Amino acid sequence: MNARQQATGSAYFIAKETQTAETHTLSVLVDNEPGVLARVIGLFSGRGYNIESLTVSETEHEKHQSRITIVTRGTPHVLDQIKAQLERIVPVHRVVDLTVRAQDLGHEKPLERELALVKVSGKGDSRVEALRLADAFRATVIDANVEHFIFEITGRTSKIEQFIAIMAPLGLVEVCRTGVAAMSRGGEGM
Amino acid sequence: MNAKAKPGEKWQMTGAEMVIRALKDNGVEHVFGYPGGAVLPIYDEIFQQEDIEHILVRHEQGAGHAAEGYARSTGKPGVMLVTSGPGATNAVTPLQDALMDSIPLVCITGQVPTTLIGSDAFQECDTVGITRPCTKHNWLVKDVNDLARVLHEAFRVATTGRPGPVVVDIPKDVQFATGTYHAPDIADMRASYHPRLSGDEALIEQAVAMLRAAKRPIIYSGGGVINSGPEASRLLRELVELTGFPITSTLMGLGAYPASGPNWLGMLGMHGTYEANMTMHDCDVMVNIGARFDDRITGRIDKFAPRAKIIHIDIDPSSINKIIRSDLGIIGDVGHVLEDMVRIWRASDGLEDKSALKQWWNQIGKWRARNSLAYTPNKDVIMPQYAIERLHEASLRSGKETFITTEVGQHQMWAAQFFGFEQPNHWMTSGGLGTMGYGLPAALGVQIAHRDALVVDIAGDASVLMTIQEMSAAVQHNAPIKIFILNNQYMGMVRQWQQLLHGNRLSHSYTEALPDFVMLAEAYGGKGIRCEKPDELDDALDEMIASDKPVIFDCRVANLANCFPMIPSGKAHNEMLLPDEATDEAVANAISAEGKALV
Numbered sequence: 001m002n003a004r005q006q007a008t009g010s011a012y013f014i015a016k017e018t019q020t021a022e023t024h025t026l027s028v029l030v031d032n033e034p035g036v037l038a039r040v041i042g043l044f045s046g047r048g049y050n051i052e053s054l055t056v057s058e059t060e061h062e063k064h065q066s067r068i069t070i071v072t073r074g075t076p077h078v079l080d081q082i083k084a085q086l087e088r089i090v091p092v093h094r095v096v097d098l099t100v101r102a103q104d105l106g107h108e109k110p111l112e113r114e115l116a117l118v119k120v121s122g123k124g125d126s127r128v129e130a131l132r133l134a135d136a137f138r139a140t141v142i143d144a145n146v147e148h149f150i151f152e153i154t155g156r157t158s159k160i161e162q163f164i165a166i167m168a169p170l171g172l173v174e175v176c177r178t179g180v181a182a183m184s185r186g187g188e189g190m
Numbered sequence: 191m192n193a194k195a196k197p198g199e200k201w202q203m204t205g206a207e208m209v210i211r212a213l214k215d216n217g218v219e220h221v222f223g224y225p226g227g228a229v230l231p232i233y234d235e236i237f238q239q240e241d242i243e244h245i246l247v248r249h250e251q252g253a254g255h256a257a258e259g260y261a262r263s264t265g266k267p268g269v270m271l272v273t274s275g276p277g278a279t280n281a282v283t284p285l286q287d288a289l290m291d292s293i294p295l296v297c298i299t300g301q302v303p304t305t306l307i308g309s310d311a312f313q314e315c316d317t318v319g320i321t322r323p324c325t326k327h328n329w330l331v332k333d334v335n336d337l338a339r340v341l342h343e344a345f346r347v348a349t350t351g352r353p354g355p356v357v358v359d360i361p362k363d364v365q366f367a368t369g370t371y372h373a374p375d376i377a378d379m380r381a382s383y384h385p386r387l388s389g390d391e392a393l394i395e396q397a398v399a400m401l402r403a404a405k406r407p408i409i410y411s412g413g414g415v416i417n418s419g420p421e422a423s424r425l426l427r428e429l430v431e432l433t434g435f436p437i438t439s440t441l442m443g444l445g446a447y448p449a450s451g452p453n454w455l456g457m458l459g460m461h462g463t464y465e466a467n468m469t470m471h472d473c474d475v476m477v478n479i480g481a482r483f484d485d486r487i488t489g490r491i492d493k494f495a496p497r498a499k500i501i502h503i504d505i506d507p508s509s510i511n512k513i514i515r516s517d518l519g520i521i522g523d524v525g526h527v528l529e530d531m532v533r534i535w536r537a538s539d540g541l542e543d544k545s546a547l548k549q550w551w552n553q554i555g556k557w558r559a560r561n562s563l564a565y566t567p568n569k570d571v572i573m574p575q576y577a578i579e580r581l582h583e584a585s586l587r588s589g590k591e592t593f594i595t596t597e598v599g600q601h602q603m604w605a606a607q608f609f610g611f612e613q614p615n616h617w618m619t620s621g622g623l624g625t626m627g628y629g630l631p632a633a634l635g636v637q638i639a640h641r642d643a644l645v646v647d648i649a650g651d652a653s654v655l656m657t658i659q660e661m662s663a664a665v666q667h668n669a670p671i672k673i674f675i676l677n678n679q680y681m682g683m684v685r686q687w688q689q690l691l692h693g694n695r696l697s698h699s700y701t702e703a704l705p706d707f708v709m710l711a712e713a714y715g716g717k718g719i720r721c722e723k724p725d726e727l728d729d730a731l732d733e734m735i736a737s738d739k740p741v742i743f744d745c746r747v748a749n750l751a752n753c754f755p756m757i758p759s760g761k762a763h764n765e766m767l768l769p770d771e772a773t774d775e776a777v778a779n780a781i782s783a784e785g786k787a788l789v
Contacts, residue, residue: 016492031382034330035318046323077511084508090327090347093382 019075023052024099025110025182026083027190031091032058032066039089040068049074049082053114053157055179065093069182096190098182105185112182116160121148122171130170137163148173197375205334205365206231209298212341214241215373218269220260220638221245222253226273227313228300231365245638245667248659250277252631254284255657258293259632262618263593264639265419267294267348274300275313278359279320283625285355286324290622291442292417294353296344297321303363304332317359326354332361334369342374351385352506353417385505389522389530397477397501397518398534404475405546406553407435410458413442413621414480414504414524416614422525423614426479427451428532432540434547436554438466440481441606442621449610455554456563459487460757461603464562464766465554467755470495471763472553477501480524483513484622493762503527562755562768563607572724574601574676574747578608581646581674584731590644592616595632597653598624600682600753605648627656630673634660637669644672644735651677652701661714664740672734673742675707678749686752691759711742720744 030036037056044051053071058064072082079097086095098110118139120130123146130149134141139153148171153163157180164175184190203211209232213221222245225233236244247253250272257268268288272281278299288295302311318330327347329340337360344356401407409430415422423446430437430453437447438458447454456463458470467489470476476498481487483502488494494514502509502516503524510519520527541547565575585592594609595618596602602619611617618636620628629647637645647654654675664671684699708718717739721730727745734741754769 031380035322038319039322042323077515081508081512084510084512088506088508090380090383 017075019077021073021075022079022099023071023073024079024097025112025180026070026072026086027094027096027098027182028068028070028086029093029095029190030066030068030089031093032064033091036066036091037068039091040070040086043085043089044070044072044082047081047085049078053179055181069180071180094190096184098184098190101184107185110182110184112156112180113154114157114160114178114180115152115154116164116175116177117142118151118153118164118167118175119148119173120151120167120171121173123147126170130167133163133166133170139163197373197377199373201371202368203371204231204368205331205337205360206235208334208337208369208371209341209360209365210235210239210242211371212338212345212374213269216342216345217266218242221269221271222247222256222260222635223271224248224250224253224273224277226275226277226300228274228302228362229271229277229298229365230300231362232271232298232300232360243638244271245634245663247631247634247663249657250280251283251627252634252657252660252663254281254295254297255287255625255628255631256635256638256660256663257295257297258284258288258291258628259595259618259635260639261288261293261295261635262416262632263615263636265615267296267345268635269296269298271298272300273313274302274317275315277313278315278317278357281357282320282324283623285321285357287620287623287625287628288355289324289326291620292353292413293355294348295355296348297325297355297357299357299359300365301330301359301361304361305363307361317357321357324355325357326352328357328359330359330361331364334364334367337364337369338371339378343379345374346379347383351383352414386507386521387505387523387526389503389520389527391530393518393520394527394530395534397503397520398531398538400475400499400501400518401433401435401477401535402538402540402542404435404541405543406472406474406550407433407547408469408473408476409433409435409437409479410439410470410476410481411437411443411446411479412440412481415443415446418480418523418525420614422446422480422523422528425525425528425532429528429535432532432535434541436469436551438462438470440484440487440621441619443481444606444617445611445614448612450612455558457606458763459484460489461607461753461755462757463607464560464755464768465557467757467763467766468557469554473498475499475501477503478516479503479528480505482506482509485513488514489757489765490760490762495763560768562766564769565751568748569724571748572722572727572745574604574678574751575608576724577674577676577727577745577747578604578648580727580731581648582609584728584735585644585646587732588644588735590642590735591640592644592646593618593633593636593640595619595629595636595645595647597629597647597649597656598626599650599653599684600678600686600751601648601650601653601676603683603753604676609648626650626653630654630657630671631660631663633671633673634664634667634669637664637671638667645669646672646674649673649675650682651675651679651704651707652681655705658710661711661716661740661742665715669740670738671740673740674734675742675744676747677704677707677744678747678751679704680749682751683753689752707742707744711740714740716740716742718742718744720746722746
């Protein structure tokens with residue numbers, strides 16, 4: 001009741017965050033119509049959520065439905081909000097937090113794969129070394145001449161990161177990545 | 191072509207004809223709009239029919255707020271029709287306003303022909319891009335054969351679930367093209383959109399068990415009760431009567447429970463009553479019915495109702511746990527959930543500890559006795575609070591059904607505090623977005639829907655100038671709205687915050703060079719009234735109400751009055767600044783440096 005006491009916040013009170021941020025992978029099934037991706041991305045930018053990876057393609061052609069895979073980072077409270085806000089979007093059919101589902105099944109993460117194209121240019125020892133390492137990573141050569149390779153590599157994000165890091169001193173020219181595609185283990189669909 | 195179409199029937203017609211036909215088939219009687227190049231085919235169709243009345247506004251923002259007022263006062267969707275480019279961008283403010291206050295608003299925009307989209311054509315803008323974040327959903331219709339489905343879907347999306355604004359953007363060539371029209375048909379609605387109406391019965395039973403065990407309960411209701419329809423308000427009243435619980439409401443929910451009801455605590459929040467906020471703070475069980483824990487309501491979040499078990503009923507799943515973590519979240523239409531709650535309560539043995547509730551009411555009585563809305567009457571100067579009280583009395587005296595709209599600022603809070611709202615859908619205000627300039631066009635929209643009612647825009651001298659041009663629309667359409675300006679020659683709320691936060695440096699909050707509002711009213715063809723003395727106010731109000739013209743009432747009020755009680759920035763519900771404590775020193779010290787940064 002004492003109006004003179006020192007205040008410690010504001011009417012826009014921003015509570016101290018007590019939860020720690022986690023990385024989760026969401027699968028979002030949407031009607032494939034103009035603007036649907038903009039709605040999803042706009043939601044993330046407009047509400048200040050993170051997108052670490054985003055992959056989208058039509059997966060059911062007869063129904064014109066696309067599946068969007070989003071890797072995002074936030075506290076459990078924020079992750080719940082992201083899911084609820086995504087579900088409000090009219091063309092969104094379903095949102096599944098694959099990370100939560102994997103944890104329910106006793107796994108750390110859902111199945112996640114990325115594809116990368118990695119262009120490496122060089123001669124002599126470094127060229128031989130690049131090819132040898134690519135073989136160890138089960139990357140395949142999809143284009144080459146005497147001075148360069150383009151490798152195609154598929155795997156978990158950590159594997160791709162590692163491969164790119166190893167290629168860096170061997171003449172890495174450029175990288176293109178698809179972003180994460182993900183799915184739950186087991187026989188059930190999303 | 192005059193009867194409503196039946197499902198399954200199909201006709202060939204132009205896109206422009208389809209728009210009119212779809213409006214009729216969705217029960218629309220009034221459209222608020224402004225013509226322009228890209229909607230001329232639709233205006234040509236409007237010209238050739240008489241079922242739908244078009245209300246010409248003077249600015250597209252006015253069309254939007256008028257449609258909002260129309261919607262809020264009728265429970266039907268409001269419809270606005272504007273042209274491409276600037277017509278669409280001017281609609282953005284009411285669209286966002288309707289989004290934040292959950293008002294069903296269907297906005298039809300013209301667009302440049304499909305072949306010119308993307309070419310920076312005259313009056314082109316990316317309407318669906320611009321309005322995407324300020325609508326519930328929007329559509330650009332590039333094929334005339336999609337138009338009927340999209341228009342019907344637009345009405346369904348706007349009015350069902352958590353209501354909101356939608357935009358249908360129609361290129362001019364689509365308006366001219368001929369295609370197949372079909373009537374609204376529930377079967378062709380998209381599968382991805384399925385708002386949930388009924389709450390989970392097991393959860394509702396748990397909620398009733400929590401309410402029955404409560405010793406210090408409170409019901410906190412919001413705009414969701416109004417949106418759910420009159421039956422929800424009736425059920426809310428029934429629940430309050432059954433339980434004997436105290437009830438408070440947000441700004442948007444006023445009228446769902448009558449202000450004259452015995453359990454009414456007044457509005458809560460930043461400018462809510464002492465008893466409402468203290469009851470919120472000290473309660474042990476809180477049930478939030480159709481409100482969203484807005485930051486103007488909660489005050490400091492980490493000190494919000496620290497001992498309460500919180501039940502939250504909302505149709506929007508994203509509202510649950512968004513701001514305040516609830517112990518029990520029930521997703522559903524509040525009307526449906528209230529119906530179940532009342533039924534389950536009736537079948538139970540009722541409240542477990544009746545003596546605790548009695549003690550609780552005793553405590554509330556002590557808070558009420560603090561009389562937090564008190565103000566010092568003045569014989570020479572009209573106090574703004576007094577003006578609202580007299581307006582309320584005058585409206586009762588007139589015997590007319592009364593609707594109140596407001597602009598945004600001190601006058602809005604005084605209206606909420608001092609005008610007793612007895613019925614839902616009779617109070618229209620911009621709560622979430624806080625749009626100055628809302629009230630005048632909203633009053634126009636209300637008056638169009640309720641021709642014989644008394645519709646008063648309680649305005650401020652600054653806000654009203656933002657959309658004053660709609661006086662011209664009111665005169666044109668014989669809408670005798672009453673614009674009751676609490677004229678203190680300041681942007682009062684801005685000044686109040688400058689006094690609180692910025693060392694009383696009144697930067698640009700004094701409205702210099704105000705127009706002569708009486709002459710302004712007359713210039714528009716309305717009636718102007720000025721009143722400066724408290725003892726002349728009643729007669730002047732009667733004169734205002736008796737007039738069959740739009741009236742601008744320039745009510746000169748105490749210039750420096752501030753709006754109390756108030757929860758200063760960064761404070762909790764139990765740290766209110768009450769009017770009798772609001773000395774200059776207290777006001778100056780009410781908010782700390784940290785609070786100032788975050789306001």
